[in-house]
Every structure is written in C-alpha cells, then in structure tokens.
Amino acid sequence: MLRPRPRASRAISTRSTRPPSLGSARPTAPPSSSIGDGDCCIAHRVFSGILRSDVTCTNCGFSSTTFEPCMDISLDLDPGHNNCLGVANPKPHVRNGERSAAGMSSKVSTLMRCLERFTRAERLDAEQKYFCERCKERQESLKQMSIRRLPLVSCFHIKRFEHSTVKKMSRKVDHSLQFPFSLDMTPYLSSSILRSRYGNRIFPSEACDSEAVSELPSEFEIFAVITHSGKLDAGHYVTYLRLNNQWYRCDDAWVTRVDEHTVRSSQAYMLFYVQKTLYYKACERGAAV
Template sequence: MSSRNPSYTNPKPCKHLEDYKLRHGLSGYKSIQKHLKATPHGRTSVEMLNTGVPRCNSCNGFQGRLYLCLICNSVSCLDHTLLHIQSEDGHDLAVDIERAELYCCVCCDQVYDPDFDKVVMSKHNMGVPRGDKHGDESIGERLVKRRRLGLGVAEELVDLKKSKQLVSMRDRRDKSCYPLGLRGLNNLGSTCFMNSVLQALLHAPPFRNYFLSEGHNHEACRRRSGDRLCLSCDIDVVFSAMFSGDRAPYSPAHFLYSWWQHSANLASYEQQDAHEFFISVLDGIHEKEDKSRNRNRDSGDCQCIAHRVFSGLLRSDVTCMTCGSTSTTYDPCVDISVDLDTSNFSPTDIVNKRSKPNENSSISTLLGCLDLFTRQEKLGSEQKLFCETCQEMRDSVKQMSIRRLPLVLCLHIKRFEHSPVRKMSRKIDRYLQFPFSLDMTPYLSSSIVRNRFGNRIFSVEGDESDIITDFEIFAVVTHSGTLESGHYVTYLRLRNRWYKCDDAWITEVDEEIVRASQCYMMFYVQKMLYQKADEDLSSLPLSPRRDAYLPIAG
C-alpha cells in the first residue's frame, strides 16, 4: 500500500490562470455571471443575449465547442482559439459556452478555479428556473440535438438512425424523475478519469449502502482522529452530496485534493488512467481502516469496506512438464485485468488494424477474454522454475483461475499496450462484446481443476456450492480517443435503464449505445444484490448532510 505524504501541497494551477487573476482579478467572472443559465437538468451554460445561436467570430461556425473570451467576449471555435490568443495578447482564458467550464486556450485544456466554481454554483443556489424549453423534449430529440452539435453519443457500430428511433419511443421524462444519486460531476481540469470511476463507485450497491448507512461518518471520524485528510471521509462527503437530492452538478474538489495527498506521484492537472485511479482509491480507503481488522490481510480476508466489496481471490497453478507436480499459490485481487481475445483475428488484421464491427472475424468477446485468462500458458525457456520434486530448473505451464468471487466484480480490459523493446505505446481500438448477465462458473478454480484433472481431486477445492456466480452489469467505464489524448465516460444501469455520465452531463440512452461503446472497465454485482438495489434505491431518504462548498486546499 502506498503511503501518504503529509508534507505534500496542492500542485500549482495553470500559469495562465494565475496571470489572468493577477491582472484582472475576478472582474471577468462577475461580468459573465449574469449570462449564466441554469437548466432544470442541473446543467449550466452561457446564454448569449440577442445573438441567437452563438457562432465563431472567425469562421461563423456553430458546431462543436465554442468558447467565450473572458477579456473581450469574442466567440471562437476550438480551431480558432489559438488564432485569437496569437492576435490578442493576454486573452488566454475563455469559458465553454455550452458547459460553463473554464478553458485555457494556451494549454488547450479545461482548468479548475474554486472562485469560478463559486460563481457557477451561486447561480444554482439562486434557484433553477422552471419550464425550461428543453423540459418537453423527448430523450431522442435531445440526443439528436447533441449529435448535431458534434457531441456524438454512439460509436460507429450502432445504426444511429435505428438507435434514435428506439430512444425516441420512450416516454418523456424530466430529470427530476431520475433515480436518487444520479448527479453530474464537474470536470476540474482533465479529471474525467476521476469522475467516471466515482460514478461507478457511488452506484455500486454494497459500497453505496455502507456509506449511506453511516458506515463511515466523516464528522465522527475527524472528531476522533483529528485528521482532515482521510480519503474515506472525503468520499463520504461525496456520497452525502450526490444523494442529497440536488440535481446541480457537483464539484468533488476536496476529494481530489485528498486523493492527491494519498497519491502524490499522480498529483497533477494531467489526464490519468482510470484503472490506476480506481486501484489508488481502494488503496486509500483500505489504508484508513482499523489495523486490527487486517490481521488476515495476506489471505485476502481484510475486513475494510474496499476489500469486503471488491476483493476476490485468484489461484495460480504452475505444473512441471517433466514430473507433473503442481505448485499452487493464492493472491487477493480487487479487479481482474484481461487481455483482448485476438483468436478470431488473423495477423494481417492486427497489423492493418482492420476492425469493422459488422465482421464476425474482428469481434472480441468478454467470455473469450476470460477463457484466455484461465487458459493454460506455457512459460518460456527464460521463465524456467525450480521444481521441488525434480530438484532442478524445469519447463512448466501456468494456469489462472478464480478461487473466490467478490460482491462487486471489476473487469479491466487491457487496451493500452507498452512495449519496452520497441519503446512505444499504443491503444487497442477493438470492439468488445460483453453480456449484461454474466455466469462466472466456468472460471472458478473448482471448474478449472475438474476440467484439467477430473473429479477425483475435486474435493481439494472444498465445497463451492454456496458461491454465487451469477452477476449483473451496473456500470461501464469507456475510453474514447488516443493514448495521449482521450476522454472517459461512464454508463450506469439503474432500475434497468441506462444513463450516460459525461462529467456534468447526465443523459438517458438506449442499451444499444452502451453495447457499442469502447469499454475499458466493467463493473458487475451479484445478481441478488442488483435486484435488491432497485428496492433500496426507491426507499433511500435524502441525505440530511447537505453539501457545503468545499474549496480546494492551497
């Protein structure tokens, strides 16, 4: 487990933001506040008065992202923001018109400023207007509009026309009808990796129930320990805010700072890996738990909430190819990382990166990935192991299996390849089919051992008849873009409906869009817990601890 660095301080914000505030203070923020518009959906945008549809001053375009300069109020598209700052010295900061987010035109990235966040949040506190013109639009119409603005909602695999028809057939539903806890998270500057994983954690049924039932009360914890930098406390604050009934997007700034304290090596305003963040957060929650609970930590029996929910046990069998003796080890895990199954690909397909979704030869499946994970693997000559029976180095085969399943199963797809020999990295943009209902029986140690040796040694694994192997998917974290520049989005399955969580934006989508997404992490929960989660969600009271504005520490 990584250790927290108590002397660590908040990373320096964007230099151009600092320069802007030194020159102009908060005057630009205050002048733009009157143009902010809060919708009933909990979103904030910049309303251009008396101008109709906002357009780029350079190309007159209106599609895609448009940015309003904080100095001269000129509007630029993404392509012309650089042209604007080259012609106008010091005009480095702008506001995303559609999302009301601060943007640095020099860094070409969103930036976070607690002062700007206060301005946006104060607009919500003054009351969200009713009867917004979008309130009567169907979900399909809103999706079509976002598509027209260049914010595509599906991958190429989906027949978009068919998907729009499927979505528009649904009843018109206001955001207030969405399940409790479904709330957007503001991007604090390349923090989509954090927002996507937080959405999955916030809606993992046993994890959610623990924090909402005062399993870790942040007020009592801080009174007891005096430690204001507790990751469990800060995620408890996030739970309180998300389940308070407020629909306005929430800024988890204090949680971000607390995570920076725990993972100083990852603290920056740069994009991070969502999977690495997930592991780091569970690590931080585990670290805070009472050490007396961790006596059986090596056997995977840690009783902290992170391990009680996400921890499973992997079995590794290494068999000598000469004498047949087997060495078995067990390792606890909080997720299972699997390689994309390429058995249906020819070498030519892989080299040429041909991955047409309508060709069966170019489709990987999650079940194929799990089969590959539990398949016997012959270790290379450079990986010879010492055999206790033969008393010398021997060739061997290795096979992985799952000894114990967790309550919530996280499956991580290895889409990022790193080659130390070629000194290069790349992302694998290959479509993966995954089921919404998953039976993990074929991948249990008992099944693997029985298939390999027969029933005669099945008793070695003990009685696994009480293990629950049926799982239901409830969250999918996706990644679009390249290895160097990409964006994370989470799809949540609540009450058997799918919702797209794109930072501050929450949109109901059809399941075909989810199936077409480029999944990176998938979260499954035991089927019984998934079915019970709908009942729990319907009976949850509003959190009594309303979230106050928590500025990021400096």
C-alpha cells in the same frame, strides 16, 4: 473516474501438489486470515477477491499453488488484435460504405473469450523456467490462473493500451468488445478449473473445503461501464451507469439517459458486475422509493 489500484501482488500461501494419479496428497487451503484481510475497508469488502495460480512442471507433473488477493482482473483482447509486434490486421472489405462481416469479426472480441483465455493453461517460456522441487532443477512449466473466491462486485479491466519494448512504441487498441449484461462466473472458478483438469479424482475433496470454492453466488449483473475515447496520450472517460434497468451516461457534470444499444456499442475500458441477487434487491428498493 479513477480505477482503484490493487495492492502489490504477493504470494500469500504456497502448497506443493501433483495430480492424484501420481499419488500425491491434495492441497489444503490456507486459513482465510493468511490470504489477506478483506474487511479492512469498504473498497476491499466490495471489490476484493482471491485468485489461484497453479504452476505445473511439464517433466514430472509437480505443481506449486499460490493464492493472491485482487481488486480487479486485467484481461487481454484477442491475441490477433495486438499490433505492436508488427502483425498487420487484415483490412476489412468495404462495399457501399459498409464493412463486410469478415472484416468486422476480425476486430470483435467477447468478454467470455477474454475470461477463457485468462483461465487457460499457458506454457512459460524458457526465460521463465520454474524451479521444480521434485526435479531439483529448472524445468519448463505450465501456468494456469483461476478465481478462488468471487467478490461482491467483479471489476474487469480491459487492456486497451499496449506497449512494445522491441519496437519501443505504444498504442491504443480500439477494437470492439462484446459483453453480456448477465454473466455466470462458474466456468472460471477454481473448482470448475480443477474439475476440468482432474475430473472427479480431485473435485470432491476440494468441494468439501469451504475455502476452496467461492462462498458467493456466481451469477452477476452488469451495472457500470467505463469507456475511453481518444488516443493514448490524450482522451476522455465516460461512465454508463445502470439503475433500475435504465442506463445513464455520466459525462463530467452532464447525466443523460441512453438506451441499451448505446451501452453495448461503447468501447468498454472497465466493466463492473454485481451479484445478481444484490442487483435485484437494489432494484426492488429503488422501485419502492
């Protein structure tokens, strides 16, 4: 099963803002038509969402906001899991053929932790200095991503293939990823991020704008997991599909039933979550049939 490729990223609309404490005008959201037509095809109607990117000057607090359409979200595993830069992972202690909890915990990440890191403010390095329109020169800055509008189906791509330009090598990341069957996306929405950043000084204004908050429910249920086995240059993809709370393993032409434990312990490469209301409606229709 191939992952749909998102369109080339492009800045759709830019607004210059700064925290209310500096006396700036709050940004106004661009019309939905300027962000991209999400109804051009069935794939966009199902998978298309909108990301918000805020780049803030650390010198004066001036910010630039852009909105970009997305078909999926690519997530890094924990930084400590990346080994291409030469950071050695501690070897797990083995006793009676079983690995210690300390050794296992160093190689296990969670989907929530990946999403938290995706929406966390990060300092851009010196080579990525942002031209501040207020300072009229390039300055160090902070960049923060958030989800402005959720799609009907949220697709998460786990970055299991890493490349190092320094060592000129590539490798596959085989560490485990724990993921929930029910997922609340509220903490990762732009409205929540802005509330956390500025408090009630900015959130009430944003809440009044129907385009500034997600128009869809934020609670999702998992319904499909794609896994990859093998190495970087050769491997095999298998899909686990959830139907009426029963999981099925789709391996080429073979479809077999599996239990939840098999799915949870699989090496997830892509995760698909559908709105909870739509999932249970589908279950009800399936039960009626």
